[in-house]
Amino acid sequence: MTSLQPWWWAALPVLLLPLWWHRQKRQRTAAELLATARFLPSSAPQQRRIWRWTGILLLLARLALLLALIAWLAVTVFPWRGDAVLVAPGLAADWVEREVAAAGMAEATRLQPAGAPLDWLRDNEHEWRADARILVLAPASDMPMPARPPRFGHAVTVRLAPAAPMPRAVHRVVVAAPPERLARWQALFAAFGAAGERYELAAVPDDRTALVVWDQAGQPPAAWRGAHWWRGGPVAGQRVPAAGLQLGYADTAQGRVWTGMPWPPAGAAQAAALHGAWQALAATPVPYPLPAAALAPARSVPVPGGARAAWWPWLLAGLFLLERLLTHARRS
Template identity: 70%
Template sequence: MTSLQPWWWAALPLLLLPLWWHRQKRQRTASELLATARFLPSTVPQQRRIWRWTDIFLLLVRLALLLALIAWLAVTVLPWRGDTVLADPALEPAWVAREVQVARMQDAARMPLPAGVLDWLRRHEHEWRDGTRILVLARAGDVPMPAHPPRLAHAVTLRLAPSVPAAAQRHHVVVASTPERLPRWQALFAAFGTVTGPYTVAAVPTSQTGLIVWDRPESPPAAWCAPHWWRADGKGDRHVTAAGIALTYTDTPQGRVWRGMPWPPASATEAAALQQAWQAVAAAPAPYALPAQALAPARPLSLPARDGEPAPWWGWLLLALFMLERLLAHARRS
């Protein structure tokens, strides 16, 4: 059993309230003076407080209700998972079966590989029982290396399948130019396609457009948007140099506008330099991939999680205990 917010257990002294309540003296009958009592000497009435346990079953229900409420507030989780295999659904079934057999986890439960598997395991490790094993099967390069070594409470084995070359990615580009200069832009992106994948050159942007080349004297339509723009007019407010080409850029509501590249390149050398510069400044950096390895348990217990949620059955248990307490209290009064 693990409590993700254990400081709520400090409210356990509240269990003394039902005990105090049930041990109080209750008046069972009303006292009346007898007519002959006037002939007797007057004395001060004396009462003896007798502590008796009454309504034991109702007392136990109230104690259970308070205890369940504290456990619900403490986000108490009962670990129920055993040995588990987290496998990417896109992996080859034969390779997955071979790795599961090598790890001797044929009887382990199967789950699809979640995104950010290491962070997901850290947030859900309280769901596994002590001593269980977790086998992670992913494709090489899909699990990024974290900034710090992962410290988990369970043994995790990471196995990576050989990466399969992905199909060439198609880039969507819009070229707004004059009829005389349009063939030169088309030839430029055809040359780029031999290195970074094919380019689709269109005249109107869509949701897939990643670059707009504006080679016209007038201003572009305000409705046109893309992550990147190439323009020859004006100057940028930020400078960057890549592949020997000094580029400037400005962030606008329509996208990032780049200026300073050859317009358009007049030779193969300029085209190659522009392609290298563009890839250097526009491509997102790829994270380091985590190699296959076995992670031994680094902590004896799961860490408390601030964003933890109690199990759904806790709510139904509280409702059932509350209804039972109300029924018993009503039966006692009647």
């Protein structure tokens, strides 16, 4: 352990004090001898303690108050866990069994962490004994690369499940162009689809529209919305470097409007530059996963104890108030 807090459990014998106090024979009224008592044979006075319900409840309240106070001071949980395997939900059973067998931890306890495995382990590491080994099995999506290498007070081995094949992305595209240029736009998005993505062309945008191509004179309808817009006209807004193209974009109420577009691109080079500039700002960044590693125990890392529950002071206050009320009821 990293502190002397667990030694507060050695104060448990203090619970004997209320028992001793309640068993004491206390004289409530002063005894006075009667004048005629001299004619009676002398005998030693005998007293018998009669328990009342208020006395029993008061004893229990005092015992509970002392026990809660000692537990609040002790706070720390003694480590009891041995070797363990932390298995994130959703992993293939055959892959989990292979990794557990390869690590030689077939007899280890298996746990399912709540949330990110390494964050959960850091919050609950105080539950493991110093010589315990920990194997973490998780998908790459749950293990992003941190700014600093993770450090634990125990030997931790991290293994990542192979990533499942990503489904082909489907982009809903609305093309508003004259008939003589519509076929060229359709051929352009068909070429984009050959790169591994799918493009679904529509006539009217909806809430799933990723791109609106406005290749017409005039302004688009005010009700149209789209995540991105390709429009003609001079370059405006934030400049974007693209091979052989002068592009710019600006965020509006209808979506992010791109200007400086070739209508349509004249060749493969312009099409690739246009697609790359668009995807650079439209695609969701994917965090780099933490690589599989065997982390040696860092002795300089303190293993924190258990945290006090937020409701614990209210429990102590309630028990103290109950003890005062029962004490007053017993005296009355």
